[in-house]
Amino acid sequence: MAQELNQLEDASIVKELQRRLNEKSASLLEMEQMTRRLLSLNEQIRHTETIKSEFISLIKTEFRTPISSLLQESQQLVENIGNTDVVATGSHLHQQLLRIDFHMKNIFAAAELEAGETxxxxxxxxxxxxxxxxxAILQYVVKQKQLRIESTIDLPEGTLVTDAGKMQLVLMNLLSNACEYSYGGDTIRIRGTVEGDRxxxxxxxxxxxxxxxxxxxxxxxxxQYHSGKTRLQKGLGLxxxxxxxxxxxxxxxxxxxSAPGGKSTVFTVSLPLKDDREVKDTSDGGNDFMFEAF
Known part of the structure; x- marks a missing residue:
């Protein structure tokens, strides 16, 4: 009888030890999972900080280059009034200003989109x-790369009802992307058509x-996808x-x-057809988006 009691006690002790061991194992597993999550979160934070640093660096590069050019050329304008080179210099000055303006539009548009204020x-x-x-905003890269633009638009008059400022910035970004990734002398093709209710x-x-x-x-x-083969400038990634x-x-x-290997890349925007009832009277200033159509 005593032996049986001892065996029961031993079995209880073993069972209790097994239970505690299982609890410890579960705790260790949970700690290991938490450690992995913390390491992953830390890596994400480091990656975010790296992206921010790269973005700040890109901002400096994208604005410093055209601004330096503007300063030099404005000085030339002052020193060479009446010179035949003034017209060419003024034209380049204007293009650099447009380039800065384009970058500013994207920066503020990104901020407004994130804030939901449009x-x-x-x-x-x-x-x-x-x-x-x-x-007209992208002439600096079109001329530099000697690109050709073919536009085939098959939209009846009055078909496109949209926010002009927003749609223009969409086109500027898609065309800028196409220009930057095209080879010198390439042809960029733009098409507009109606399919059903789109x-x-x-x-x-x-x-x-x-x-x-x-x-x-x-x-x-x-x-940003950057192979280094076609781009003249590295953009902001916005x-x-x-x-x-x-x-x-x-x-x-x-x-x-897209088909890698120089075949083609096509970006297609699909918009719903809208009727005249959605047209806004713009006599009060119209579009409250940061950037009006040019």
């Missing part, structure tokens, strides 16, 4: 006019293409993110298809 002011607008104005606007460049593993990331803020955010606000969508 509203749409719909107006009837010609897509051709928005394209012309957008290309307006489709596409921008195609025959540049180097985007590898498939990058396609799912290109609309992320600060993300353009495509801003374009998608603005298109979303307009009730549309934007997607990209």
């Amino acid at each position: 509203r749409n002011a719909y107006v009837k607008v010609r897509l051709e006019s928005l394209i012309e104005d957008a290309l 307006i489709l606007v596409s921008v195609e460049d025959p540049g180097e293409g985007i590898p498939e593993e990058h396609l799912e990331h290109i609309f992320q803020k600060f993300y 353009g495509l993110n801003v374009a998608r955010g603005l298109v979303d606000l307009l009730g549309g969508s934007v997607h990209c298809t």
